Amino acid sequence: MATKIEVQGQCDSRFSAVEEAFRENFASKGEVGSSTAVYAGGKLVVDLWGGYADAARTRPWEHDTIVTVYSTTKGMTAICAHRLADQGKLDFDAPVAKYWPEFAQAGKSEMPVRHLLNHQAGLPAIQTPVPPEAIFDWDRMTSALAAQEPWWEPGTKHGYHAITYGFLVGEVVKQITGKSLGTYFREEVAGPLGLDFHIGMDAQHDARTAEMIAPAPPPPGETDPVQELIKQEPESVTAKAMTNPAFTMGVTDNTREWRAAEIPAANGHANGRSIARAYAALSLGGELDGVRIMSSDAIERALVEQSEGKDAVLGVPTRFGLGFMLSSETWPMEPAKRAFGHAGAGGSMGIADPDAGIGFGYAMNQMRSEAGDEYRYRNLLKAVYASL
Numbered sequence: 245m246a247t248k249i250e251v252q253g254q255c256d257s258r259f260s261a262v263e264e265a266f267r268e269n270f271a272s273k274g275e276v277g278s279s280t281a282v283y284a285g286g287k288l289v290v291d292l293w294g295g296y297a298d299a300a301r302t303r304p305w306e307h308d309t310i311v312t313v314y315s316t317t318k319g320m321t322a323i324c325a326h327r328l329a330d331q332g333k334l335d336f337d338a339p340v341a342k343y344w345p346e347f348a349q350a351g352k353s354e355m356p357v358r359h360l361l362n363h364q365a366g367l368p369a370i371q372t373p374v375p376p377e378a379i380f381d382w383d384r385m386t387s388a389l390a391a392q393e394p395w396w397e398p399g400t401k402h403g404y405h406a407i408t409y410g411f412l413v414g415e416v417v418k419q420i421t422g423k424s425l426g427t428y429f430r431e432e433v434a435g436p437l438g439l440d441f442h443i444g445m446d447a448q449h450d451a452r453t454a455e456m457i458a459p460a461p462p463p464p465g466e467t468d469p470v471q472e473l474i475k476q477e478p479e480s481v482t483a484k485a486m487t488n489p490a491f492t493m494g495v496t497d498n499t500r501e502w503r504a505a506e507i508p509a510a511n512g513h514a515n516g517r518s519i520a521r522a523y524a525a526l527s528l529g530g531e532l533d534g535v536r537i538m539s540s541d542a543i544e545r546a547l548v549e550q551s552e553g554k555d556a557v558l559g560v561p562t563r564f565g566l567g568f569m570l571s572s573e574t575w576p577m578e579p580a581k582r583a584f585g586h587a588g589a590g591g592s593m594g595i596a597d598p599d600a601g602i603g604f605g606y607a608m609n610q611m612r613s614e615a616g617d618e619y620r621y622r623n624l625l626k627a628v629y630a631s632l
Contacts (some may be wrong), residue, residue, distance in 0.1 A: 247353060249267070249271075249275075249295050249360050249532075250267060250271040250294055250304070250320060251263065251267055251270075251292055251293070251294035252292070252293055252307070253279075253280065253289070253290075253291045253293055253307070253460075253549060254290075254291050254292075254295060254296075255289070255290050255292060255294040255306070256289040257292050257629070258289070258292065258631055259282060259284075259289050259628065260630045260631075261630050261631050262280070262282060262290050262292075262624055262627040262631060263290070263292060264627065265364075265623045265624050265626070265627040266278075266280055266292050266515040266570070266624060267294075267295070269620045269623055269624070270294065272491055273612075273618075273620050273623065274610060274612060275295055275610060275620060276295050276296055276299070276301065276457060276608070276610035277294070277295035277296045277297050277298075277305035277309070277311075277454055277608065277609045277610070278293070278294065278295055278305070278516070278606065278607060278608035278610075278620070278625050279292065279293035279294075279305065279309065279515045279516035279517065279605075279606075279607055279625060279630045280292050280293075280520075280604075280605065280606045280607075280611070280621075281441055281511065281515075281517040281519070281520035281521070281604075281605050282360040282415070282491050282515040282518040282525030282603070282604055282605075282628055283520050283521065283523075283532075283602065283603035283604075284600075284601060284602055285528075285601045286524060286528055286532055286533070286601070288517075288521075289416060289522075290628075291308060291516075291517055292516075293305050293306070293309065293407075293516070294519075295527070297309050297452075297455060297609065298453055298454070298455045298609075299309075299456035299457045302475075305361070306452065307450050308440065308470050308515075309452055309453070309454050309515060309519060310440060310442070310449065310452060310453055310454070310513045310518075310607075311453060311454040311456065311496045311513060311514070311609050312456050312502075312503075312510075312511060312513055312517050312606070312608050313512050313513065313514050313519065313588045313592040313607050314316055314497075314510050314511075314512075314588035314589040314590060314592060315406065315412065315510060315586055315587060315588045315589055316510060316512065316519060316586050316587065316588035316597075317394060317507075317509060317511065317512030317588070317595060318409055318410065318444060318508075318509050318566055318567070318568075318586045319523075319567070319585055319594050320404065320415070320433065320441060320443065320508075320522065320565070321362060321409070321410055321413050321414060321425060321429070321443075321508040321509065322356070322415075322514055322566070322568055322586075323429075323433055323522070323526075323537055323538060323567075324413075324417050324425060324428055324429050324432065324538065325357075325361060325376075325413055325416070325417065325566075325567055326434060326513070326538050326542040326546065326566070326567065327433070327537060327542075327543065328417065328420055328421070329436060330508060330538060330539045330541075331536035331547075333418070333420050333421075334357065334390070334420060335357065335430045336356065336357045336358040336359060336545075336566065337346050337356050337357070337485055337510055338357060338496070339353060339354050339355060339356060339357075339419075340356070340357050340359075340360060340412075340416060340508060341354075341357050342515035343357075343419045344416055344417050346387070346414055346568065347390045347415075348387075348475070349378035349386055349390055349391050350391060350392060350393035350394070351393060351394070351542040352393075352394065352398075353571065355394075355398050357416060358550065358566060359398050359399060360405075360409070360412045360413050360416065361407070361409075361413060361550075361564075361566045362402065362550035362551045362564050362566060362567075363402040363403060363405050363518075363550055363555075363562075363564055363566040364396065364398055364399050364400075364401065364402045364443075364550070365398050365405065365412065366394030366396040366397065366403075366503070367389055367392055367394055367396045367408055367412060367483040367535075368395065368403050368404060368405040368406065368481060368556075368557045369393060369395065369481050369488060370385075370388045370389065370408070370467060370484065370488055370489075371393075371395075371488075372394055372494075373483060373488060374488060374489045375489060376489050376490045376491060376496075377489070378489040379407070379489040379491055379505070379507060380423070380501055380502075380507075382411070382414075382506065383507075385408075385411045386415045388413050389408055389411055389415075390410060390479060395481045395556075396462075396486070396556065399551075401556050401560070402550075402551035402552075402553070402555060402556060402564065403481065403485075403555055403556030403557035404485070404555050404557045404558050404559060404562065405509070405557075406485055406486065406509065406510070406557070406569070406589075407485070407489075407509050407510055407596065408509065409508075410425065410483075410506075410507055410508030410509030410510060410519070411507075411508070411509070412542075412561055413425070413508065413567070414506070417505045423525070424444070424445035424506055424507055425443060425508040425516040425518065426442070426506040426508070427441035427443075428441075429443050429623075430442070432537075433522070433537050434518075436535045436537070437512070437521065437522065437525060437532065437535050437537060438443070438521070438533075438535075439514070439518040439521055439522055439535075440514060440515060440517070441512060441518045441519070441522065442512065442513045442590040443506055443507075443508050443511070443512045444504060444505060444506035445503045445504065445513050446500075447500060447503075447504070449503075449513070450500065451504065453500055453513060454483075454609040455609060456493065456494050456497045456498055456590075456609055456611065457494055457609050457610045457611060458493050458494025458495070458611055459493070459494075459590060459612050459613050460612075462613075466581055467596050468493040468613065469559065470482065470486065470558070472475065472557075474486060474487060476621075481557060482555065482557050482558075485527065485557050489617055492559055493589065493590065493609065493611060497511070505545025510589075512558070514605075514607060515605075515607050516605040516607050517605050518538045518603065518605065519593075519594040519605025519606070519607060519625065520590070520594070520603045520604055520605030521603065521605070522537075522594065522605075523537070523585055523603035523605065524593050524602075524603025525537050525603070526543060526546075526584075526596035526598070526603070527596040527597055527600070527601050527602055527603045528540060529543055529598070529600060530542060534607035543596075544566065545565075546565045546566050546568050546584055547565055547570070547582055547584055548554055548565055548566070549563060549564075549570060549599075550564055550565055550566060551559055551563065551564040552572075554563075558574075558595070559575045561573045561574055562574055562575070564626070565584055568584040568585060569586050570584055571583055571584075573616075574615070575587045575593075575619075576616065576619075576622060577595050577597075577625070579580060579598065579601070579629050580595070580597040580599065580629070581599060582597070582598060582599055583595050583596065583597045584596055584631040585604075587621075588607075590608070590610075590611025590612060590613065591606070591608050591610075591611060591612055591614060591619065591620055591621060592606055592607045592608060592621070593605070593606045593619075593621035593625075594606075595625065600629075601631075602603055602628065603626075604621075604625060604628060606620070606621040606624055
């Protein structure tokens, strides 16, 4: 049944189809609260928000509401790595151990940095059980990963490093700069570019942070393939990647501890506007409004396919460049031919299209298990390209 939702913001008349799609997400796709934005040629042409910031639907989603965007955070972490490469401080083909000596354990002394960004490192999970609170302990997580033997021979296949990606790439950034990933991102990217995007969030922002709402369980008679695998094979790489350390979507992600921690693969807090602004810069060769966050050469590096095919962790087709998702059957970015960006668990998405000069961002609080045209971001993205 359609629910009347107040939508606010601005939308260039040429992109009116995007506003219609945004409204449709509330009417028929189970949206509770969300924001979306589009930059075209460096100009903000769509900036919309609506719905509610809580499950009880008592708190309106406002202009400055932010929310956990899960793995959409990975794109921001990748920008930090590429920025260091631009500055000659990081070589993607050099061994990780050159920058992080402890990483050389368990036969990993020659593993190149690029494997951390393209999900080929074989380190999507920690095998030894760790308690739930370990996810908030940077040193514990990075020490465990340094000691971990790869689950497969690095470089021979890829598997989504859902949580470990941020600790792996983030520790390299920390070893080079002496700053945590969240601090480096704030000082070098978010601050200069004017992004309301936080990796490690101060308590002052809690009042405007939306409550994450866990996805509904599968309908009667249907099962979640990943959850079934976790039950049947609790020692598998997929099970360990999703449960060690354990966290509960829609619960853990609403705590102060989650918001304060730096988990650069998963706990960035942002809105559609800031996601779109970051990718707008990348769509224009790495610079927006006189602020350069990546070089044009880095953009081309990011677009080169590194990993493709059935994902060893997720079990579905995925494609990755250096740190970013590329369009795939699982997370389509069509009709763009060379788009790149990153999706987040439950629905959020950020995309840059350097050919069309488009930066797109979408953030929401109602998590859903979606695929193909069911994606709410997909509904919006189609409307963007129909407007061009």
